[in-house]
Amino acid sequence: MTEQVSHNKLEWKELNEEREAVLAGWPTGQEVDLEEAFQFHLKLAPELNFAKRLIQAKQQGHTLAQPRAGVAELNKHLELLLFLQNEGGADLLPTTIDSYTRQNRYEEAEKGLAESVLEGRSLLNGFPAVNHGVQNCRRLVESLSVPVQVRHGTPDARLLAEITLAAGFTAYEGGGLSYNIPYAKRVPLEKSIRDWQYVDRLVGYYQEQGVTINREPFGPLTGTLVSPCISHSVAVIEAVLAAKQGVKNITIGYGQCGNITQDVAALQTLPVLAEEYLQAETIDDVEITTVFHQWMGGFPADEAKAFGVISLGGITAALGQATKVIVKTTHEALGIPTKEANAQGIRATKQVLNMLQDQVYPENPKLAEERDIILQETRLILDKTLELGEGDWALGAVRAFAAGVIDVPFAPSSHNAGRTMPARDNEGAVRFLSWGSLPFTKDIQDFHRAKLAERGRAEQRSPNFQMVIDDIYAIGHGRLIGRPR
Amino acid sequence: MTEQVSHNKLEWKELNEEREAVLAGWPTGQEVDLEEAFQFHLKLAPELNFAKRLIQAKQQGHTLAQPRAGVAELNKHLELLLFLQNEGGADLLPTTIDSYTRQNRYEEAEKGLAESVLEGRSLLNGFPAVNHGVQNCRRLVESLSVPVQVRHGTPDARLLAEITLAAGFTAYEGGGLSYNIPYAKRVPLEKSIRDWQYVDRLVGYYQEQGVTINREPFGPLTGTLVSPCISHSVAVIEAVLAAKQGVKNITIGYGQCGNITQDVAALQTLPVLAEEYLQAETIDDVEITTVFHQWMGGFPADEAKAFGVISLGGITAALGQATKVIVKTTHEALGIPTKEANAQGIRATKQVLNMLQDQVYPENPKLAEERDIILQETRLILDKTLELGEGDWALGAVRAFAAGVIDVPFAPSSHNAGRTMPARDNEGAVRFLSWGSLPFTKDIQDFHRAKLAERGRAEQRSPNFQMVIDDIYAIGHGRLIGRPR
């Protein structure tokens, strides 16, 4: 595929043909009626609008708690969401989409749904919203008393967006980079970026009608030792790409790494960078909020230990003043959680959020240094990306991934260079053992080298790939750093 | 009772008569044979000695986890401790004594024990060690692979100490102030101080034979909004009193208040103050370690929320580098925990301790300010105490409590003035709404006034007793600060 992408705003009128094809992708596409959808949204109580709820929380300085959850059947899914709202005290709700839908395999999703009904248990790992269609999905929005978001992992999420937004969902996760590199193998970035521009343009169109939909690039990427500079770079690019299509309410995210100082620094720098690069594009009417994901890598199988990991995540979110936190469950290492386990994760999280509501991580030199490193690294990556794109962020992103200027560790995509290798330093912060082609200055390279050498000395081994493997298993085995045993 | 106390070392020889009377307090007293006990201790594996284990942890910079636990019957109690060691991963073990024994009501304890055997469930809230006697208790020490401590709340703990130390326990909690004021109503301080000097002298005598027993003043006192300056003052005085009797290994404690900065400052200042006042008495051969108690006040009844509170306590202990942390359970607000719930509390705590093992709370100006306040306040109290005691800490303590110079909130003792009233400030730190007769300077009084006025403004109410009541219920109801709702 040739590099046809650009970051320019799509003309709504020119999308008509494409929209028709998209909506024809599955029979439920015919249910989409934009005019009717706008009316529905405009009549929706303000407290059910995700974007408004986030702005309110940001102003109040509160951190909101949101679970992940989705099962195949509509009634069971609604029951699940009501349970998380009423018994869990969730401030925001999700609808997690199954993996067939994420790969646009609606036939397989249909089969999985049918079998789930038959067996009386979900054989799908999420809610197949496309198969359920607009009217069914609307039952969710109408039955809940907190806002609800679509969460998935779909490289081509156009039909899913058409259907769920028309159904009244007010937030939509994903992006052309973050829902490709960790979630696909061979989808070209040109294609996923363009498909997500469609989604962003659709959201921008809702915005033009006075309906604000929240958009959220997927922060954690592969969830496994992703350095802040990598995920921040992706988050900023997707924020710019979304804003270019008229999106006005964006939540940028970051997945907990485990060193509290690094995590707080990451949360603090995230909006700084987004606003800086938006402003450089002379965009200044976008509301930016942040999301912190509780540890996204391997979890301990023991539920009590999992509660420890979950609480540490909640505490870090509060101290770093994230606008919302995505909550894990004590079943993380066991399988898709029961609704009870899911509600427990929310309640443990809310207890610590509430207790720390009026506390922030105190400003200190180590925190400032960590912020400085993240800012420097991310700017190096982003500036190089823009240079490669000759001023165009979409083109730049494609070329940056091809060149390894952005390079996500452990990603399945063949369009990711895969030459970086992260490892924890002696205090558990995520550093680079190999930085591949990340455009780091010599100073920064030396910084990483020194940090890992320090750990190496403490462990009496030279920094190597075994450290990485040990780090991958560490939290699951009850520690942060994979020390030799 | 006239003020007969002094802090001088008791002559071992002169204790003989008293020891005989004490040992005659219950038939099992006759089992005590000091020579035999020393032999047992001297042969004990070093990893079973509580004092040695603490020194090791302090040197390594690790925080150890210790539960509370005790049931009436010996076999059930052993089973419980083995479970906490093997399934909970406890680094240190307790033996929590029942409340009849704590009031020296051995007859009632005997009845409770008999009924417990009959009913097949513990009717006592702890292990009646005196009734079980030396040889039975020794089975515990011999069956465990980590050190074990006696934990109780006994104003007159002489017989309990004779029996449990002879049985091979290597740590003993309590003190003449901390096991009187929160645990008794009418016991004169002169009496409890003298009775605890007996215990300390006994420990000192073991020390002279080469057997180091760890002593731990009870840090949290009433567990409810106790300002660090109060508990630090009591801890330092008891450390000095113990050291004067020849105790060489002391763990001083503090109960979590909930504002992380205040809690870390409290942990950091605790050994500073202890060493300062010990040195002023020219004592410099005492090994000081610290213990942090997870929140000691009312807990949430919901287990998931309780896990949040427990984890926050574990995290604070790690960031404040306590030598050990006393672990709560998710059954705290339900009743004496099952062994499973107890083990879960330990595992959640150990997960966060391990994850934060290589992280400390970063040095910062707010932390320094908090330390400074605690140091100033505690020194004012301690210096006034010594002045009242005319250079004698025992006498000073008695007079300080009488004068309200030391004054523990919510204490049941009639020897406590009860004129201080704590409340949380706008960030949740515990301050004074009324400081009664605490010898605070005008600056410090103004500091507390300003802090509570700030909260008052945020809540649009003037600081008053309703705030205190709201704060008492707050954590149980899912928050730290008792905001009006």
Place this chain on the structure above:
Amino acid sequence: MESKTLVLGVIGSDVHAVGNKILEIAFREAGFTVVNLGVLVSQKEFVEAAVETNADAIMVSSLYGHGEIDVRGLREALIEAGIGDILMYVGGYLVVGSQDWADVETKFKQLGFDRVYPPSTLPEDVIPTLKSDLGM
């Protein structure tokens, strides 16, 4: 309306003082005359105080788990003192561990209490019932 007198205390070897202080304040604010015996209160002290103050009700707390043992015979002692039909409430952590609440309630009603309250009780959960039981 004349004020009713309550005798308040934590029974046995129990030293949990915080709830007792809060109850004292709350009952007083609700218009009762409160005779608070504090913690570590024996059966004898409860009976004597009730007789001496001509009390309308006795409010027993037990938090530490031995309540089951400590309250046995209290109703009988009141009968003996000639005030056998005095209203008597109990509240707190009444047994060791967490047992089925219905069983605990039955057990303490059999032990002579008119009403039995779990530990999560707030003063406002009790006061209306107390007033109605006392015909206020």
Place this chain on the structure above:
Amino acid sequence: MESKTLVLGVIGSDVHAVGNKILEIAFREAGFTVVNLGVLVSQKEFVEAAVETNADAIMVSSLYGHGEIDVRGLREALIEAGIGDILMYVGGYLVVGSQDWADVETKFKQLGFDRVYPPSTLPEDVIPTLKSDLGM
């Protein structure tokens, strides 16, 4: 001793890549020739790769919960391709949610797998068995 060839991959629409990368490295270090198909691998790709490389065993991963659906017919496809008796292992989170492991194991054995592994499996838990199954 000649090296044995393993075909490795994560089946279906599953993108969990981390365990797959670790297994590749571990099997290689243990002396196997590893053909790693990565994530998002169809049954067809497994069969073709096994035939083409004359593989000794197929190692299927499924983490995302749809494994149960995705592996149906794989053994039959191998039979059809003439390598019906090839050794085949499966591991990961094989079903949605956490079900009784014995049931899961039985289910996947019926689906044609020689050995079935739960998610907590470490490479060192598998390699000895694999070597012995392959007569190494």
